[in-house]
Amino acid sequence: MKHAQWLLALAILLGDLPLWTNSAAAQKEVNDLMKKKLEQSQKILEGIALSDFDKISAGAGELIQVSKAAEWRVLKTPQYEVHGNEFRKAAEAIIQNAKAKNLDGATLAYVDLTLTCVKCHKHVREVRMARND
Ligand code: HEC
Structure with a gap:
């Protein structure tokens, strides 16, 4: 019985290994996308400060594109969806x-x-804290 449990644990562990490497690469893509979000929102602020309407539109347009990327959907909760729509x-x-x-x-x-x-970051933190990851 003990032996069977150990084997099961090993199988789960080995089965997960490719997932870990995958998720490291995927995590980098998510981080890059999220950083782009910050850059574009800073660009909008710059445009606002300078009354540069083209810069404002360009930054906001990029943000909409960012929110349509597959990597954007980090959480699959309805609340996350709501925050994304509001964004x-x-x-x-x-x-x-x-x-x-x-x-x-x-x-x-x-x-x-x-x-x-x-609001969205607060939601993400709360969900992650609850899941403890
Ligand atoms: C719909 C949800 C949502 C909205 C809206 C949102 N974010 Fe994020 N953001 C995330 C998630 C999820 C992460 C964490 C990704 C991870 O670490 O897995 C994140 C991470 C970040 C990071 C950290 C990136 C890194 O290097 O780890 C920055 C900076 C950021 N967001 C900026 C912004 C800015 C600026 C806005 C508003 C203009 C914004 N976010 C709006 C979901 C959102």
């Missing part, structure tokens, strides 16, 4: 306001966007 909606509102050359509107939408960053 996209805020980015779209930024583009609309930039097109209308409405700096105040773009700034407000940027604040909304920033709130979605914080």
Whole structure:
């Protein structure tokens, strides 16, 4: 019996090994994508500060692309989906306001966007803490 348990544990361990290497590469892709998110949102802020509507639109457009990447879906919870939708909606509102050359509107939408960053990260932390990983 003991022996069988040990074999089972070994089988699980070995079976998981390729998964670990896979997930290390996948994790890097996720990190790169998430960093891109920060860069593009900084670009939007720069655009807002300089009233550069093209820069604002370009940054928000990139953010929408980022949110459509497969690596974006780190968690499969409904709440994560909601935060992702709000992120996209805020980015779209930024583009609309930039097109209308409405700096105040773009700034407000940027604040909304920033709130979605914080809310989603909070959700991710809570889920991970609960799962203890
Ligand atoms: C829908 C959820 C969601 C939204 C919205 C979101 N993020 Fe993230 N973000 C994540 C997740 C998930 C991670 C962690 C990825 C991991 O470590 O597995 C992350 C990680 C990061 C990281 C760390 C990257 C690294 O090197 O580990 C940065 C920086 C970041 N996000 C910036 C932002 C900014 C800026 C915004 C808003 C403009 C934002 N995020 C909005 C889900 C989100």
